[in-house]
Amino acid sequence: MLFLRLLVVAGFLVQFIGERSSAAYKLEPISSVFAPTGSNATQSFEIINDGSDRIALTVSVLTLERDEAYVETNRDAEDEFLVYPAQIILSPGKRQTLRVTWLGNPKPTRELTYRIVVQQVPIELLDPKAKPSPELEGRVRVMLAYRGTLFIRPPKASPSIVVEARPASNNALVLTLVNRGAAVGLVKSCSVTLQPAKGPSIEVPANALGVMRNHRVLAGGRRRYILTWPAGLSPQPLKAIGRCVVES
Secondary structure (H helix, E strand, O other): HHHHHHHHHOOOOOOOOOOOOOOOEEOOEEEEEEEEHHHHHEEEEEEEEOOOOOEEEEEEEEEOOEOOOOOOOOEEEEEEEEEEEEEEEEOOOEEEEEEEEEEOOOOOOOOOOHHHHHHHEOOOHHOOOOOOHHHHHOOOOOOOEEEEEEOOOOOOOOOOOOEEEEEEEEOOEEEEEEEEEOOOEEEEEEEEEEEEEOOOEEOHHHHHHHHHHOEEEOOOOEEEEEEEEEOOOOOOOOEEEEEEEEEE
């Protein structure tokens, strides 16, 4: 699906600390859709060490929630998944299959979203006999982390995104995308007509709505945008009549 390909960019985070070392690895895929029950409640990932050093990794799972400003918050979700193996030591050129199984609610009413975090740690933490590569002595090592996305999706779940509008105190227009559906939705484009309490309706210019394109709204979530108040319209309560082209 298109949103999964896009998450390769959106869900990929590499944390750099100090200088680059010869240790590097990849996580494939960076995101995955799980069924709440059955064989698809388990998904596999591949971790590939394409560096020249042995690496040590830990794997954890967090919830993924976003507020209207799309700021992400997380909390521990270890009890909702079985991750095997949760600690990995990988030699250069080798790969490890990582299996993740959903243990949570078998009948969620809407899609649930999580982060899988694969974090590189100093090799000595998992192998007390190991020593850092001689070339790293006296230097700060790089620790890489991948933050992938896990979707627990009920059968036939789909997005349903509507637009809400209200005036803001700073002479601005607030438009909010609201996903009333049961799965994440990727907004490709929107058209919005404002119906003020008094006066004729006004079409929001398409170029002003460009900020919404290719943006994602989680199931049950909201995403807020602040636009310039339309010229010629006095500040007043209004309603939005919006239509969005959405992909799941």
